Amino acid sequence: MTRIHLARMVGSYGVLIALALLILFGYLRxxxxxxLFNIMSVLRxxxxxxxxxxxxxxxxxxGxxxxSVGTVAALGSVAAAYASPYGPVAGVVAGVAVGLVVGLINAVMITRMHIMPFIATLASMLAASGTALLLANNRSVPVSYQSGFTELGQGNFIGLPIPAIIATIAFILGWLVLNYTAxxxxxxxxxxxxxxxxxMGLPADRIKTLAYVASGGLAGLAGVVLAxxxxxxxxxxxxxxxxxxxxSVVVGGTLLTGGVGSVGATLAGVLLLGILFTVLNFENGLGWISLSAYWQSVIRGAFLLVVVILQARLVAGETTRT
Structure with a gap:
């Protein structure tokens, strides 16, 4: 077994084991x-x-x-809020369209202008943030409560939060695309x-374009849910x-160098981090510790650092051996 395969197994199974242990810890403590209320809140x-x-x-x-995904989500939430008086469909279209445009711009900068992804998406991150503030006049933009738009974020369907259903459908489609399509x-x-x-004749630029456009569109959809x-x-x-x-992606075993990844393990990584922050909130309620919301960023950074170091050692060891 190669170290890269080991990294994949550590990510795929390690995150599931950690998630199960964290849930068990929370249940017992x-x-x-x-x-039901806590489960629904975490999922929503x-x-x-x-x-x-x-x-x-x-x-x-x-690779x-x-x-830019965070600021694209913010921009998408502003666009969706402005479109919300025309109904849920208009809100979704507006938010997702904004994300698709930013994703396409990222793709053009990377594939056509050959700008490094880090620099290209950093530039679009700043541009999206400024655009969101300009469109909103530096304030929150209220949505329409009469059009039914808020059901996308606050409503339930067959007893489940609608945002969780949207995310589940997206992950099923992502899993199918990754595992069963060219x-x-x-x-x-x-x-x-x-x-x-x-x-090998693969259209590399087109594939990367699809990835960045999808990332932008999903960030825009997240903004719709946010609004x-x-x-x-x-x-x-x-x-x-x-x-x-x-x-979440890296904790789920996807290599930052590219070429290895799992949609299912990414979802497990999201749940692991989300439930971890829920545990901290419960612990604050017991009074044993007192951690502000800013500690979430510290924990995210620590998780990322530990997993990246582990991945780097595994990949470096495999490179040295070969």
Missing amino acids: YENFLG YNSMFALVALGMCFVIMT GIDL TGRGVLAVGGSEESAKL AQFGAGQPIEGVGWELFAIA
Whole structure:
């Protein structure tokens, strides 16, 4: 077994084991941890991060990175809020369209202008943030409560939060694309070695374009859920979402170097981080510790650092051996 295969197994199974142990810990320690209200709240709130992480997963599997997802979600929430008086469909179309446009711009900068993904998406991150603030006049944009738009974030369907259903459908589609289509195999091939993929006749630029456009569209959809859930477009929201997405993807075993990844393990990574923050909130309630919300960023960074170091050692060891 190669070290890269070991990294994949550690990510896929390690995150599931950690998730199960964390849930067991919470069940044994806190009253109502597995109560219906808490479960529904976790699923509803973390659906936004799940959508962003799904797009990030495909981008990272191509060997790239998308730093713009948080501010694109904020911009999408503003666009959706302005369109919300015309109904839920109009709100979804507006938010997703904004994300698709930013994703396409990222793709053009990376594939046509040959700008490094880090720099290209950093530029679009700043541009999207400024655009959101300009459109919203530096304030929250209230949504329409009469059009039914808020049901996308606050409503339930067959007893489940609608945001969680949206995220579940997106992950099922992502899993099918990755595992059963030529595009999915192309994503992994390009991430493994872009030059080799081109020699095999794969349209590397088109595959990367699809990945970045999908990432932008999913970030825009997360913005729609954000606006519907909180009742307003939030131009200053989304700060640190890219870190949450990257941490979820990497904790799930996707290599930052590309070529290896799992949609299912990414979802497990989202749930692991989301439930971990829920545990901290419960612990605050017991009074044993007192951690502010800012500690979430510290924990995300620590998770990311530990897993990246582990991945780097495994891959470096495999490179040295070969």
